[in-house]
Amino acid sequence: MPSPDLHRPDLFAQLLQGNRRALARTITLLESRKPEHQEQARALLQQLLPYTGKALRIGISGTPGAGKSTFIEAFGLHLIQQNLKVAVLTIDPSSGVSGGSILADKTRMEKLSSRPEAFIRPSPSAGVLGGVALHTREVMLACEAAGFEVILIETVGVGQSETLVSSLTDVFLMLTLPNAGDDLQAVKRGILELVDLVLINKTDLLPEKANLTQVQLESAFRLQKTAAKVLQISALQGKGIAQVWEHLKLWREKHAADLLHKRQDQQAAWFEEHLKQLVWLHFQAQVNPQKREALRQQARTGTMDPLNAAHLLLEDTHGEKHFPEDH
Amino acid sequence: MPSPDLHRPDLFAQLLQGNRRALARTITLLESRKPEHQEQARALLQQLLPYTGKALRIGISGTPGAGKSTFIEAFGLHLIQQNLKVAVLTIDPSSGVSGGSILADKTRMEKLSSRPEAFIRPSPSAGVLGGVALHTREVMLACEAAGFEVILIETVGVGQSETLVSSLTDVFLMLTLPNAGDDLQAVKRGILELVDLVLINKTDLLPEKANLTQVQLESAFRLQKTAAKVLQISALQGKGIAQVWEHLKLWREKHAADLLHKRQDQQAAWFEEHLKQLVWLHFQAQVNPQKREALRQQARTGTMDPLNAAHLLLEDTHGEKHFPEDH
Structure with missing residues (x-):
């Protein structure tokens, strides 16, 4: 594979034309850790900026087994029927203990992934x-x-990933099951505030339970004074998929002004996030690795408290005591 | 209230004697944001270090309604009966959207909090x-x-807090209910690997379901090849509380060598965490607030990509391009 930084003017033009290979190369460039690629990636991002922002950005969450892949496949194919182009991105927070597991997304959504x-x-x-x-x-x-x-x-998995996905998207969907005992718990525990639309999937299996879950969710939303909506679908049978898209189109129209502000707030928040990451990368490039390792060992073995060891390393890296008085 | 930095040599001596007011003052000092307090706090931490590490550090998690407060109260009172002194600390991750909610811990555990x-x-x-x-x-x-x-x-709430609590503690307990459908889901989703002991609480209400849940959990642990144990308790009736402590004492004996390594790994990890936080605080003290706000606004309004805006601010703060080539 050629280096992604070759032919950059060309890359930009091809990307705007929707060339898939150009898109794949651009992503390789954006994800590269090489400093010269990162510089090019930043330049490219700035160039792209006027051509971004037109898509509807949809976050999708759901407990395992709620049928997310089946829904995304059915929903994606429906969007293609409406002459829309659809991209599916996955955030996998992965367990802190067992490390990452990349799901084979193309196997999960076989029909959708074969479509141009x-x-x-x-x-x-x-x-x-x-x-x-x-x-x-x-x-x-x-x-x-x-x-x-x-x-x-x-989002794949639980926890903070929901907050992160909602910080990237315009509208947030949650998939749940007709017997949504545990999902209701999850909804009550903070996710409720993020969700714009709940889809009760596999309703054909347990229609009465689905109705009960819908009533419970709607009353929970009323209590929270959120305008979130609940729809029943069966992704496997294609039921309710068109209604989801109709609902989202209306939602976008109705929230056009809010959406502008929401995206502005998101952009300001991402500025802070990027800043944090860059500051940390910058420090890591500056620090003396031997001193870092020596102090890490002192913290590890308990001869120095981790906070003091970290503080000494910071002072060493910046050559002086830097913290100003703030009173 | 006097400034916590007064009489510091005295503070240290009083703390070692177990003086509660000295402990409260020390905590105020540790949590202070004033740079001169932080410097004193670091010095005090280093002084304290030889006197730390003797306690058993127990993490406790559980879904809302599992009876965590009732268990902690019963367990704490049992420990006091064994002539042990017990401290209860709470980590409340709080929702990213609605902000923090501090629980009234002293109301939750009335009997325990009245004990010296x-x-x-x-x-x-x-x-x-x-x-x-x-x-x-x-x-x-x-x-x-x-x-x-x-x-x-x-830990109060869900998600990342479990990982954080287990990074601080020797042993991790999870409270669950006899009809543990949703807890089992949670256990399967990554928490399983952190848990050393599951307590099925309120077993007197649903004894048969409790037995079933125990069998399910034990087979889940066998599948994962973890040595975690499952006990049935009723915190409200005081049943099984003594057994929990007996189990933990045996656990500590059996894992003495592992525990030493576990704590060393934790200390190395906390060194990295402290370093990250200090590097960020240091940057915030150095940055030009006007420039930061101007670039934030450019990111917000979409005239500059957030990544580029963050990068410009970093360059401005450090006066040059700093990123070295890493290839």
Whole structure:
């Protein structure tokens, strides 16, 4: 594979034309750790900026077994029928203990991945959750510049990933099951505030339970005074998929002004996130690795408290005591 | 209230004697944001270090409604009966959207909080989850120096907090209910690997379901080849509480060598965490606030990509291009 930085003017033009190879190369460039690639990636991002922002950005969450892949496949194929181009990106927070597991997204969504109107991008290899999301944001912008009109960002797993996905997207969907005991718990525990639309999937299996879950969810939303909606679908049978898209189109129209502000707030928040990451990378490039390792060992063996060891390393790296008085 | 930095030599001596006011003052000092307090706090931490590490550090997690407060109260009172001093610390990750909610811990555990052998410390006000945990580590060390022999660190809420609590503790307990459908889901989703002991609480209400849940959990642990154990308790009736402590004492004996390595790994990891936080604080003290705000606005309004805006601010703060080639 050629270096992604070759033919950059060409890359930009081809990307705007929706060339898939150009998109793949752009993503390689955006995710590269080489400093000269990063510089090019930043220049390219700035060039792309006027061509981004036109897609509807949809976050999708759901407990394992709720049928996310089946829904994304059915929903994606429906969007293609409407002459829309759809990109599917995945954020996999992966367990802190067992390390990352990249799901075989193309196997999960076989029909969708074979369509030229769809672009499916599994999450990059494990790393800091925030770091993964930073790249997902850049990949999303590249997809928009390449003409993709609906971006689906799927979260795999639990916890903070929902907050991260909602910080990237316009609207947030949650898939749940007809017997949603545990999902209701999850909804109550903070995710409720992020969700714009709940889809009760596999309703054909347990129609009465689905109705009960819908009533419970709607009353929970009323209590929280959120305008979130609940729909029943069966992704496997294709039921309710068209209604989801109709609902989201209306939602976008109705929230056009809010959406502008929401995206501005997101951009300001991402500025802070990028700043944090860059500051940390900068420090790591500056620090003396031998001193870092020596102090790490002192912290490890308990001869120095970790906070003091970290402080000494910072002072050593910056050559002086830097903390000003703030009173 | 007098400034916590007064009479520091005295503070240290009083803390080692287990003086509660000295402990409260030490914690105020550790949590202070004033640079001169932080410097004193670091010096004090280093002084305390030889007097720390003797307690058993127990992490406690559980879904809402599993009866964590009732268990901690019953367990804490049992420990006091064994002539042990017990400290209860809480980590509250709080929702990213709605901000922090400090639970009234002293109301939750009324009997325990009235005992002089117990020290209950609610989590500090909301902030970065990592930051909260950093302070919890320091507070834990202060409690150990003050002679507390068992430290209970309780996580409130879901997600990353479990990983954080297990990075502070020797042994990790999870409370669950006899009909543990949703808890089992949680256990399967990554928490399983962290848990050393599951307590099925409120077993008197649903004894048959409790047996079933125990069998399910034990087979899940066998599948994962973890040595975690499952016990049935009723915290409200005081059933099984003594057995929990007996089990933990045996556990500590059996894992003495592993525990030493585990704590060393934790200390090395906390060195990295502290370093990250200090590097970020250092940058914030150096940056030009006007330039930061101007670039933030450019990112917000979409005239500059957030990554580029962050990069420009970093270059401006450090006066040059710093990133070296790494190839």
